Every structure is written in structure tokens, then in C-alpha cells.
Amino acid sequence: SQQGEEDPQALSIQEGENAxxxxxxxxxxxNLQWYRQNSGRGLVHLILIRSNEREKHSGRLRVTLDTSKKSSSLLITASRAADTASYFCAGAQAGTALIFGKGTTLSVSS
Amino acid sequence: GAGVSQSPSNKVTEKGKDVELRCDPISGHTALYWYRQSLGQGLEFLIYFQGNSAPDKSGLPSDRFSAERTGGSVSTLTIQRTQQEDSAVYLCASSLELAGNTGELFFGEGSRLTVL
Known part of the structure; x- marks a missing residue:
């Protein structure tokens, strides 16, 4: 069963804007986890939010979780060209592997 | 090593040949996962190990695919009689504990398989 479906599939913004x-x-x-993947590389863990948490911050990242709607959002503030990558979410159930969605491809142009 | 190591990084093979992909997880990580990523697609779960046991093999696409893990460490993913649709990047990840128990996954750089 899919435990992560990202929206939009692709996002293009200018440097300095929020994504x-x-x-x-x-x-x-x-818990729900967000990962980042640069082109041709493995995934890198960004942030984890537990089911009893509603919001979490890490640097320029802000993650929210709404368990009643079964949804989460990832906000990247003041984006940079280096933020260009694919971003994946995955919901984790007890005793199971992490199942990922298809990701959002973010392009940040300078 | 400091991170998850996968080999080979690139493999080109002919249809019908068998291939073995290796994953060396971070030392002490009990959980190990295999995923497959086709071009421009998301990650497709294949199998995970807790220690040397594989509680969930549901993602293996066919009986041509098998995986084992020995000594709670290195894992090998074997694809027999490869087909062109097996072409993809095979990603391995490990975690200190299962993801569902707040385990963060650490990924290798992947093995790119091309079946001609």
C-alpha cells in the first residue's frame, strides 16, 4: 500500500521564494518522513515528524502533519538554487518498511 | 565505512544473464531495505531485513528476484534471467531500527542496472 503521494509532481520557482x-x-x-534526492544520487533524510506532533522546524524547513486529513506539507523558505532536487515523503507504520511516493521535482532558478 | 556502500555502481548485462547486487550497510544497523527506482519514477519497495530475517518480501516483482543477508550485515540482491524491464537503479538503505519505530533511513548511492 502506498504511504506517500506528493503534490505537485513538479514545481518551478525563483530563488528567494518559498516552496x-x-x-x-x-x-x-x-511517523512521517521527508527525504531529498539530488539527480543520480541516493536519498537523504531531511526531517521526521511523529504522529503526535503537528509541526516541526529544521533550519529553512517547516513540516506540518494533519493526521485527521492524513496529510503533511513541507515548506522550504527562501529557496536557493542548491535546493533543486526531488523531494519524497513516506509514512511509517510500526514493524514495516518505509513506502515512498513518486516525489515532487523542485527546480529553483537564479 | 561511514555510509551505506553499494556495488557495483553500474552494471550492464545481456538479457537472460543473472546479476548480483551488493549492499554493505552502516555498522550496527539492524534493518536493511532494498528499493528500485526506474527513470524519473518514485521508489518501489522490494524487500526489507530485520537482522538476517526478511519479514516482508511482498515487493519482489517475481520469483526471479531474491535477496539474502548474512551475519546481520551485508546483503545481496540477485536477479536471475534478467529482462529489459529490470533496468533501473537499485537502492539500498539501512537504519538503526525499523522506520516505523522512528528509524531514519540512510541510503547508498545505488546500483544502476542496464539490461540490453
Whole structure:
């Protein structure tokens, strides 16, 4: 079962603007994680939010979680060209592997 | 090593040949995962290990695919009689504990498989 579906599929913005990506999932989760993937590389963990948390910050990243709507959002503030990458969310259930969505491809132009 | 190591980084093979992909996880990580990523697509879950056991093999696409993990460390993903649709990047990840128990995954750089 898919535990992460990102929206939009692609996002193009200018440097300095904020980027918002959304994620929906289907079943109850213990935590939701966001990862980043630069072209041709492996995924890198960005942030984890637990099911009993509503918002979490890390540097320029802000993640929200709404368990009633089974959705999460990732906000990147003051984006930079180096933020250009694909971003994936994944909901984690107890005792299972992490199932990822298809990702949002973010392009930040200078 | 400091991170997850995968080999080979690139593999070109002919249709019908068998291939083995290797993953060396971070030392001490009990959970190990295999994913497949086709060009421009998301990650497709294949299998995960907790120690040497594979509780969930549901993602393996066919019986041509198999994986093992020995000594709670290195894992090998084997694809027999490769087909062109097996062409993809195979990503391995490890975590200190299962993702569902707040385990963050650490990924390798992947093995790119091309089946001619």
C-alpha cells in the first residue's frame, strides 16, 4: 500500500521564494518522513515528524502533519538554487518498511 | 565505512544473464531495505531485513528476484534471467531500527542496472 503521494509532481520557482510540497497517505502511521534526492544520487533524510506532533522546524524547513486529513506539507523558505532536487515523503507504520511516493521535482532558478 | 556502500555502481548485462547486487550497510544497523527506482519514477519497495530475517518480501516483482543477508550485515540482491524491464537503479538503505519505530533511513548511492 502506498504511504506517500506528493503534490505537485513538479514545481518551478525563483530563488528567494518559498516552496510548498504536499503529501497524502492512506493508513495510520507512527511517523512521517521527508527525504531529498539530488539527480543520480541516493536519498537523504531531511526531517521526521511523529504522529503526535503537528509541526516541526529544521533550519529553512517547516513540516506540518494533519493526521485527521492524513496529510503533511513541507515548506522550504527562501529557496536557493542548491535546493533543486526531488523531494519524497513516506509514512511509517510500526514493524514495516518505509513506502515512498513518486516525489515532487523542485527546480529553483537564479 | 561511514555510509551505506553499494556495488557495483553500474552494471550492464545481456538479457537472460543473472546479476548480483551488493549492499554493505552502516555498522550496527539492524534493518536493511532494498528499493528500485526506474527513470524519473518514485521508489518501489522490494524487500526489507530485520537482522538476517526478511519479514516482508511482498515487493519482489517475481520469483526471479531474491535477496539474502548474512551475519546481520551485508546483503545481496540477485536477479536471475534478467529482462529489459529490470533496468533501473537499485537502492539500498539501512537504519538503526525499523522506520516505523522512528528509524531514519540512510541510503547508498545505488546500483544502476542496464539490461540490453
Amino acid at each position: 510548498t510540497m504536499n503529501c497524502s497517505y492512506k493508513t495510520s502511521i507512527n
